[in-house]
Amino acid sequence: MKNPTLLQCFHWYYPTGGELWPEVEALAPSLNEIGINMVWLPPAYKGASGGYSVGYDTYDLFDLGEFDQKGSVATKYGDKAQLLAAINALKEHNIAVLLDVVVNHKMGADEKEALRVQRVDEQDRTQIDEEIIECEAWTRYTFPVRAGQYSQFVWDYKCFSGIDHIENPTEDGVFKIVNDYTGEGWNEQVDDELGNFDYLMGANIDFRNHAVTEEIKYWARWVMEQTGCDGFRLDAVKHIPAWFYKAWDRACSGGGPAAAVYCSGILVP
Template structure:
């Protein structure tokens, strides 16, 4: 069975030219040939303006079709471009995954009088005021769409909180009052800041029956309209896990158990990740935030980092069937809220650590693949990533044997039975060698460094072993020459 590989097909600073859906369509065949099998697409829904990356969601039923918020298209293009891209991906054997932003709504059409209490931003369970009235941006009726596809209107009682009082011009975190209101139960959202139900904008109340009904209506319309084959769920640590468990259960029951879903649970504590997985009955996977942070720390600390710890406390080590592994994403790139950008010297090694191992679904970041321009520029790693993707597609199979026996040099082999085995080495200090086994059937065979760091060849000994080298602060991947 071929390895699955995911690509995140966007980064934060893409140009606001409406051409991205078409650009990815043009890349699809090449990416498929490299082994990309799933494509995480950015949010396709109308946001606060044409340049919105997609997380300031205004209208989930507008995929770049209606003149709303000063634009018909989204940042990435028009509805017909999006639908065409999905078909192109499928025709190339790539499963399209939609970024779904359910936590909040932004850029309301009008204000409403709302009774609230102000809460402490550092502890949202702590109330700072008596109930009082604000003018909140909580009324959504989508006049540009004019009730096409769905006639639901959103009011203050469909939300749990907001962050701005238009009457006074004051910002804060305002918890909406009323019957059955309040944050999600503390056990069902992340416990950061006391209760991290509220994140931004108008925070959706997933306990309200009208909200639940509308989200299901939207999901059925969206999947039926687009033919999308999976969801990436944004900000799940802020969304009631009881709702999310039921929602994904029902989506999979309606469409397919193969409808692939993974969630952004931005929390590096293994216990918290496991608690969330328990809450959702392991119905979908989570990004491996701890692994990303380990890779980031390794890139920052250089030779003082003990590479033997690189997988400590990670999902991929402890719950491999639930882990989406990644090196970088749109939140961790330079200039973003969760900036934790892996240093360039270590990035190829970091990608080898997700692409050439047996566990987890690895995700390649578009910004690392094509590069990032502008104030927060990052270099392209396309040449190395193309090599690693081909190695994953063709060689990264079979038993994995780890050689994590040195603080500054780790290695592993993949004892592929159908083709060449792999011998992978990572150094974060000086030149190093490591004696590793690739199989007796490869005795006297010549191996070369597929990454091109070494020109010399290695000969496997009579018993299937060799001393494989790696250059200082580098990565080498050795495979059979024939």
């Protein structure tokens, strides 16, 4: 596609109620008429806040508005059937589709686990306290309602490198999880803001765990097959190791065309 015109089809304050997907479906013909040939849709999967989620509090990537999880079947934007109808309408009018996605972290875990953590200086993440704290944290994702459909992968504390809340003792902050993958600290090849900006929020996904990266690549192929979308807009990229994007691109497109824009700090025109 030469010189595509991209339209962002949502905003942060879009109202709840599941009306975006039908709205996009209805708008597809007129978008084509005014010269739009690519659209950017919001996260289509279930967030931790269910039908109220904008989509950046990732819970279950495989729930596109199909399962009664987190208090609703539909996402904030509609159910899976409405999503597919919207994408089909766009494709019928020669409009490519990008889905927004957050693979940096998870929120809304199903179970707590006993684990060990270390306190981290929130203003300098390279400063990690030597004390090991025995505690509990919400780090186990089993997706009991989906019950293994589409993926049987269970996320546990070995899939994550950090969290922001522990219990027994109860404390908020930034904590590095102690497991088989975090012995050398945070992931490298991330933004150097705050010393190392691997950790952002929630349960921070650790890309050094090979099973985790394979699951994320599997999901990318799955969602492209399920929806017919043409690609993704990746959120929170500066918190994810740069090497992962080549692997992601190969998994999604076989090394085909890809574009990236990464901005850090304040941009002045």
